[in-house]
Amino acid sequence: xxxxxxxxxxxxxxxxxxxxxxxxxxxxxxxxxxxxxxxxxxxxxxxxxxxxxxxxxxxxxxxxxxxxxxxxxxxxxxxxxxxxxxxxxxxxxxxxxxxxxxxxxxxxxxxxxxxxxxxxxxxxxxxxxxxxxxxxxxxxxxxxxxxxxxxxxxxxxxxxxxxxxxxxxxxxxxxxxxxxxxxxxxxxxxxxxxxxxxxxxxxxxxxxxxxxxxxxxxxxxxxxxxxxxxxxxxxxxxxx
Amino acid sequence: xxxxxxxxxxxxxxxxxxxxxxxxxxxxxxxxxxxxxxxxxxxxxxxxxxxxxxxxxxxxxxxxxxxxxxxxxxxxxxxxxxxxxxxxxxxxxxxxx
Amino acid sequence: xxxxxxxxxxxxxxxxxxxxxxxxxxxxxxxxxxxxxxxxxxxxxxxxxxxxxxxxxxxxxxxxxxxxxxxxxxxxxxxxxxxxxxxxxxxxxxxxxxxxxxxxxxxxxxxxxxxxxxxxxxxxxxxxxxxxxxxxxxxxxxxxxxxxxxxxxxxxxxxxxxxxxxxxxxxxxxxxxxxxxxxxxxxxxxxxxxxxxxxxxxxxxxxxxxxxxxxxxxxxxxxxxxxxxxxxxxxxxxxxxxxxxxxxxxxxxxxxxxxxxxxxxxxxxxxxxxxxxxxxxxxxxxxxxxxxxxxxxxxxxxxxxxxxxxxxxxxxxxxxxxxxxxxxxxxxxxxxxxxxxxxxxxxxxxxxxxxxxxxxxxxxxxxxxxxxxxxxxxxxxxxxxxxxxxxxxxxxxxxxxxxxxxxxxxxxxxxxxxxxxxxxxxxxxxxxxxxxxxxxxxxxxxxxxxxxxxxxxxxxxxxxxxxxxxxxxxxxxxxxxxxxxxxxxxxxxxxxxxxxxxxxxxxxxxxxxxxxxxxxxxxxxxxxxxxxxxxxxxxxxxxxxxxxxxxxxxxxxxxxxxxxxxxxxxxxxxxxxxxxxxxxxxxxxxxxxxxxxxxxxxxxxxxxxxxxxxxxxxxxxxxxx
Numbered sequence: 017x018x019x020x021x022x023x024x025x026x027x028x029x030x031x032x033x034x035x036x037x038x039x040x041x042x043x044x045x046x047x048x049x050x051x052x053x054x055x056x057x058x059x060x061x062x063x064x065x066x067x068x069x070x071x072x073x074x075x076x077x078x079x080x081x082x083x084x085x086x087x088x089x090x091x092x093x094x095x096x097x098x099x100x101x102x103x104x105x106x107x108x109x110x111x112x113x114x115x116x117x118x119x120x121x122x123x124x125x126x127x128x129x130x131x132x133x134x135x136x137x138x139x140x141x142x143x144x145x146x147x148x149x150x151x152x153x154x155x156x157x158x159x160x161x162x163x164x165x166x167x168x169x170x171x172x173x174x175x176x177x178x179x180x181x182x183x184x185x186x187x188x189x190x191x192x193x194x195x196x197x198x199x200x201x202x203x204x205x206x207x208x209x210x211x212x213x214x215x216x217x218x219x220x221x222x223x224x225x226x227x228x229x230x231x232x233x234x235x236x237x238x239x240x241x242x243x244x245x246x247x248x249x250x251x252x253x254x255x256x
Numbered sequence: 257x258x259x260x261x262x263x264x265x266x267x268x269x270x271x272x273x274x275x276x277x278x279x280x281x282x283x284x285x286x287x288x289x290x291x292x293x294x295x296x297x298x299x300x301x302x303x304x305x306x307x308x309x310x311x312x313x314x315x316x317x318x319x320x321x322x323x324x325x326x327x328x329x330x331x332x333x334x335x336x337x338x339x340x341x342x343x344x345x346x347x348x349x350x351x352x353x
Numbered sequence: 354x355x356x357x358x359x360x361x362x363x364x365x366x367x368x369x370x371x372x373x374x375x376x377x378x379x380x381x382x383x384x385x386x387x388x389x390x391x392x393x394x395x396x397x398x399x400x401x402x403x404x405x406x407x408x409x410x411x412x413x414x415x416x417x418x419x420x421x422x423x424x425x426x427x428x429x430x431x432x433x434x435x436x437x438x439x440x441x442x443x444x445x446x447x448x449x450x451x452x453x454x455x456x457x458x459x460x461x462x463x464x465x466x467x468x469x470x471x472x473x474x475x476x477x478x479x480x481x482x483x484x485x486x487x488x489x490x491x492x493x494x495x496x497x498x499x500x501x502x503x504x505x506x507x508x509x510x511x512x513x514x515x516x517x518x519x520x521x522x523x524x525x526x527x528x529x530x531x532x533x534x535x536x537x538x539x540x541x542x543x544x545x546x547x548x549x550x551x552x553x554x555x556x557x558x559x560x561x562x563x564x565x566x567x568x569x570x571x572x573x574x575x576x577x578x579x580x581x582x583x584x585x586x587x588x589x590x591x592x593x594x595x596x597x598x599x600x601x602x603x604x605x606x607x608x609x610x611x612x613x614x615x616x617x618x619x620x621x622x623x624x625x626x627x628x629x630x631x632x633x634x635x636x637x638x639x640x641x642x643x644x645x646x647x648x649x650x651x652x653x654x655x656x657x658x659x660x661x662x663x664x665x666x667x668x669x670x671x672x673x674x675x676x677x678x679x680x681x682x683x684x685x686x687x688x689x690x691x692x693x694x695x696x697x698x699x700x701x702x703x704x705x706x707x708x709x710x711x712x713x714x715x716x717x718x719x720x721x722x723x724x725x726x727x728x729x730x731x732x733x734x735x736x737x738x739x740x741x742x743x744x745x746x747x748x749x750x751x752x753x754x755x756x757x758x759x760x761x762x763x764x765x766x767x768x769x770x771x772x773x774x775x776x777x778x779x780x781x782x783x784x785x786x787x788x789x790x791x792x793x794x795x796x797x798x799x800x801x802x803x804x805x806x807x808x809x810x811x812x813x814x815x816x817x818x819x820x821x822x823x824x825x826x827x828x829x830x831x832x833x834x835x836x837x838x839x840x841x842x843x844x845x846x847x848x849x850x851x852x853x854x855x856x857x858x859x860x861x862x863x864x865x866x867x868x869x870x871x872x873x874x875x876x877x878x879x880x881x882x883x884x885x886x887x888x889x890x891x892x893x894x895x896x897x898x899x900x901x902x903x904x905x906x907x908x909x910x911x912x913x914x915x916x917x918x919x920x921x922x923x924x925x926x927x928x929x930x931x932x933x934x935x936x937x938x939x940x941x942x943x944x945x946x947x948x949x950x951x952x953x954x955x956x957x958x959x960x961x962x963x964x965x966x967x968x969x970x971x972x973x974x975x976x977x978x
Contacts, residue, residue, distance in 0.1 A: 024259070027267065031270040031290060032270060034283075034286060035273060035277065035278065035287065040282055044286060047290060050293065061260070061301065061303075065312070066300060073319055074289075074293070078289065082282065082285070082286060082326070082330070085282060088334060089337050089343050100279075101346070101956060104276065104956070105277060108273060108962075115272065115969065118969060118970060118973070119268075124258050127258060129305075132304070134309075143309055147313060151317075154317060161324050162323070168328045172334070276955055276959050348954065349952030351952050352952030
């Protein structure tokens with residue numbers, strides 16, 4: 017009972033957060049919260065097996081899968097707040113509100129009478145008896161489904177190689193060609209200059225004349241506006 | 257009992273609202289997962305009400321199928337993203353007159 | 354020979370159809386076959402007529418049924434012929450003058466590539482006209498009636514490439530159709546009231562029927578006659594019909610087809626005898642038309658149109674005579690015959706003049722042709738003297754009798770006929786003067802030459818008939834001959850003695866000739882016609898055919914066109930729009946439904962949720978209701 021009343025508000029809030037968060041990763045995390053809550057509720061209702069499966073399969077595998085795909089697809093893609101389909105938001109809210117009210121008022125009241133409970137029946141053994149008994153056909157079919165799904169994912173995610181696979185030899189030849197055409201430096205990009213006092217990757221390396229070398233800092237840092245400047249390097253020198 | 261069902265229906269409704277409102281395909285998918293989970297809760301609740309384990313078996317199968325569905329669905333989203341560089345569900349709107 | 358009278362129709366019909374079917378192969382000799390067919394008909398007709406002459410007076414109506422044409426319950430029509438005194442005269446006229454015109458056409462149409470077809474149509478015309486006059490039954494008469502209408506259409510529009518000819522042919526056909534309405538109504542009335550359409554039976558029944566029925570019949574038949582004979586109010590087509598080749602104008606629109614109306618009235622003497630109203634209507638139509646035709650003839654510069662106006666006027670005389678009752682029937686037929694001779698003569702002469710003047714019809718370009726075309730001039734002069742009624746030419750004998758009989762009936766009819774005679778003399782003198790006398794007004798490059806013999810011999814033959822055709826009246830032969838067919842000629846009371854009327858007529862004619870001579874021979878004739886503004890009202894009205902076309906236009910053509918346009922509009926905007934509008938509304942509906950398919954997954958999801966909500970509600974309703 018208490019488990020329920022503690023978890024239920026958290027789960028509802030997390031569900032709302034899933035729907036309303038701007039960043040997709042936040043929504044994923046909210047979903048994870050809901051799932052964990054549900055797992056506990058299963059346990060509270062006398063379904064320990066499901067509790068374990070929920071945590072392992074749902075929260076552990078499926079949610080991780082979601083997060084991986086989010087990573088691939090891009091965590092920066094945030095939903096814009098502006099609704100493009102006219103009236104969608106208003107009608108959706110009204111309809112879901114109505115649906116919710118009618119469902120809760122109508123359906124949730126449907127259950128009457130005492131709760132039977134499971135008694136002392138062992139949970140896992142009982143489930144196994146059912147699974148390999150009346151539901152064995154469904155069991156076999158779902159296993160086939162899983163195999164098919166795995167195959168499907170491989171087929172869908174497969175990318176045909178459109179260009180040649182660059183070997184090491186080809187890459188170095190290409191570097192020489194680029195140097196001949198555009199004068200691009202054929203060697204490794206220079207490492208960032210790390211001085212004794214500043215153990216940082218955003219400090220640029222210095223050229224012999226003391227000027228900082230832009231290529232030595234990761235382009236990601238520069239894109240974020242976090243690359244170091246020559247002034248820092250000179251200041252450091254002066255400090256010495 | 258009623259409380260559990262209320263919670264289940266509430267989560268289901270919130271999931272439905274999310275499907276209708278969000279545009280990011282992955283978030284929509286997550287809302288669908290929320291709806292599936294809500295139905296799982298209802299199954300388990302009814303299973304306890306009747307004292308049989310058939311509800312839990314049903315919930316188990318739902319989980320298995322949901323897993324398969326997530327695998328395929330996310331593979332589709334990834335391949336769409338690769339070609340079109342977008343995850344908005346509104347952008348896949350060519351099936352119209 | 355009387356037994357074989359059906360050959361009269363069969364030979365020209367077969368010849369005509371055969372020439373059409375035979376095609377280009379027969380182009381070289383088609384005209385000869387056509388003429389031979391017409392001549393063969395004349396031989397058969399003459400033979401039958403002579404046989405008739407040898408018979409005693411009581412046996413001079415020979416009827417022979419051939420086969421049953423229509424047998425539908427009580428309605429029974431036999432195809433057969435009746436060769437009696439009246440039809441015999443007509444047969445001779447049609448085949449005789451017809452053959453002469455066939456011969457003439459060999460020369461006249463020599464340069465035309467479709468000459469064979471021309472002769473085929475002429476033969477078909479002969480066959481149809483003979484069917485008309487030999488008919489025992491009004492329905493068979495109607496068959497011939499329509500046949501001559503068809504032939505007229507084909508021949509007026511013979512030069513198909515000319516728009517004016519095609520339009521004239523259509524106009525003739527349409528106006529004839531209005532008359533045919535009268536014919537059809539008459540036949541229906543006959544069948545409804547008498548149960549029969551046989552001519553002799555109808556005439557008999559009409560004398561015993563009520564005046565109303567007889568009047569109705571008479572008026573219907575008069576309407577039919579007006580259409581075919583170009584009487585007022587259906588006269589507008591005759592002048593336009595001059596678009597056809599001149600032999601056509603001579604044969605059809607002078608001698609034979611246009612006289613079919615008179616034939617109809619005379620043949621239906623029983624009906625007209627039974628109704629004073631119908632007779633009066635015929636007289637009025639006749640008097641009006643003879644004056645109208647004469648008026649138009651004075652104002653036209655086109656030689657053929659002037660002669661056409663003259664034809665209209667002369668048929669008016671015939672109708673006048675026919676409307677006078679038994680006293681006038683024989684004179685109407687007599688004038689019909691003499692008119693056939695001299696009008697065909699005049700038309701063929703005009704054709705000869707046109708042939709010489711490079712097919713120019715404008716008399717303003719003629720002048721002083723009597724030395725260039727001697728034979729034509731002399732034969733034309735014979736016809737001229739005949740038509741104005743100078744004794745001893747044929748026209749004098751026939752027209753004089755009519756004027757006498759008109760005076761016997763009423764002052765107005767007689768006066769109208771008399772004035773008409775004077776105007777006739779005036780315009781015919783005008784025509785003669787402008788063509789053969791007055792000064793030379795030929796256009797450059799025109800060298801008039803006499804026509805070839807194949808054209809001048811028929812002219813001579815017809816000129817002879819114009820001169821001596823009056824012989825038919827010697828001893829009252831023609832009235833006696835026709836009496837069994839049309840009724841005894843009743844002696845009428847004249848207000849003045851007959852010879853006095855003749856003197857007055859001659860005086861009026863002389864006055865007309867003098868006036869014409871003074872204006873057109875003594876004074877120079879303008880080479881270019883004066884404009885409508887510069888001429889008097891009478892000339893202007895005559896030029897525009899007394900605004901007959903304008904009247905038809907306003908009364909019939911424009912309202913009909915308006916009605917048709919309205920109907921077309923209603924059909925298009927109403928009915929079509931309803932049907933296509935139905936389709937359009939469906940399209941609009943589909944279009945608006947189409948917008949439901951936005952392609953947005955979320956819209957579809959929304960509709961799914963709404964659907965789920967509805968299902969939920971219905972489930973709850975079912976469970977808890």
